Amino acid sequence: MNREEIIEKLKPIVEPFVNDEEAFANLTDKTNFITDLNINSANLVDIILDVEDAFSIVIDNESMEKMTDIENTIAIIQTKQAEK
Template sequence: MENIEIIDRLKHIIKPYVNDQNAMENLTESTDFISDLKINSANLVDIVLDVEEAFKIDIDNESMEKMLTIDATLTIIKSKLAQ
């Protein structure tokens, strides 16, 4: 699965949790969920659960703690899909 396809799916997943729609429109791989998109930590857990469901993967706690940017999330999703 290509990065662009994953990012497209991620945008749909995270959009309901984003408090800064301008940042959402300018989303890149370096976008940070907390500082750029203003997503709180409780909603990050919801996003992880939604990602697990959307991509049919299991994300362990160690991986979840690393999912703070789009790039880190891409890396984790791709590694889980490859397993």
């Protein structure tokens, strides 16, 4: 999947946990889940589990460590999909 396809699928996964709507409306590759979207870190796990389900991938702990912004999340999804 390319970047745009991933973002389109990612947005509805992230949206329910967003606490800064303006930052979400102006989403960029550099947008950080915690510091920009103000997502509760306990909900980052929900996003990771939802991403696993939606993209049919398994995110190991090492990858999870980097899943704090949009850019890294896209890269991890692409890497995991390529490994399948």
